[in-house]
Amino acid sequence: MSKLKRSILYWILLSPMVVMALFPFAVMFITALKPTSEMLSPTWWPSEPTWRNFIDMWSETGFGPALLNTLIVALATTALVILIAIPAAYALSRYRFAARGAFRQFLLISQMLSPIVLVIGLFRLIVYLGLIDKLSGLVFVYIGFNLAFAVWMLQSYFTTIPRDLEEAAWIEGASPFKTLVKVFLPLAVPAIVVTAIFTFIFAWNEFPLALSMLRQQDSYTLPIQIVNQVAGRYTIEWNYVMAAAFVATIPIAIMFMWLQRYLMRGLALGAVK
Template sequence: MSKLKRSILYWILLSPVVVMALFPFVVMFVTALKPSSEMLSPTWWPSEPTWRNFVDMWNETGFGPALLNSLFVSLGTTLLVIVISIPAAYALSRYRFAARGAFRQFLLISQMLSPIVLVIGLFRLLIEAGGFLNYLTSTYLGWTTNFQFIDSLTGLVFVYIGFNLAFAVWMLQSYFSTIPRDLEEAAWIEGASPFKTLVKVFLPLAVPAIVVTAIFTFIFAWNEYPLALSMLRKQDVYTLPIQVVNQVAGRYTVEWNYVMAAAFVATIPIAVMFMWLQRYLMRGLALGAVK
């Protein structure tokens, strides 16, 4: 069978999966284009596509500030998780120390805890952390500060780091174990320090694994709702999931065209990131399969 025929056959076999994956996005897009008078009509395509729904949604629902808040939280969480987890995963993969196996098991067990189970404890922890920092600065530095991690995007970033760090370390250390030690030892023989070896030799080989971990971390922070709803109570610090849900919850009249427009636009950053980094994603998944 020729390559062209095989490709056509594969696309035919995969077409039901493609339709199922794209169908929700098509429904969101079509609904976002409908005028309010046709929102509950059984027709699929609107008689007059209303592109202004996207503009009105942006202006009336506070979508812009929520988008910036989500970008800040997601990018900040991803960057800090990667920076912290790389040396931790490297040490876990390359060095032997007491209770190493117990620590690995702890990382795995921590992934079984649902965020909603810990939300009350995390809420109290953030309150106490802000008060403790205010006490330290006023007592030892003589400064009057107002550290507050509730209703703060920075506090939410710290919470997300806590939930993603164990996952990132576990993922990266399994990838790092597939990289031959001979490469590092050769760099040491040439006089490179362990830190320089990590930066110049090890990390370029681990780029696919780092990108895969960053993608999963970003998606978690971008889509997470229960923790954000519990930690953020002010309109100006809402993230996208809270802002979109608020267009539905507690309302007598729901503007579904605005809701679908907001949901559709909220998926664009994730889609762009996947298209941009898909080659690293496939390489990273292949590395995990080899191990």
């Protein structure tokens, strides 16, 4: 069978999955283009696509400030989690110490707790620290929920990197810190990127914790701001809601396309070990 025929066959086999994956985005995009008069009509494509809905949505739903808040929270959470998780994962994979196995089991068990189970205790803690209705408080909580996952992911990959490379650098006179930065971390880029992607997505999409800790609209993140356009309203502008939801998915899609090669390498080589 020729390469062209194999490609056509593979795309035919994959087409149902592709349609199922893209269907929600198609519904969001088409609904966002509908004028208000056609919002409840049983037509699939609007008679006159209203591209201005995306412009009006930006001001009507308060999308801009919420997007900035979400971007700040997601980037800060991802950067701090990776910064803390790298030395912890390195120590866990390279050194032997008392209760090392128990600590690894603790990291695994901590992933079984849902954020909603701890929301009351976390709320009281944030109030006590004076971080209620502040993005820094939300970043603090997100770091706590993602750090164990990040350490577990990274240490699984770090274990696959041969010790001989580090020992060769030590023989050449490199310090342990320089060896970590110059030799070890470049080899671990795929795992670091995979961990950063999952952490970023968690912080970008998380809703229950943000809803309980952010009270003022100026500090709302995108999930809260979009839900507020639906909850408790007599009239819902679905075209604006769908436009906001569609635009909110674009940064994640761009990040996946940009880092796709690292994502595939990380998942294949170490993250599922």
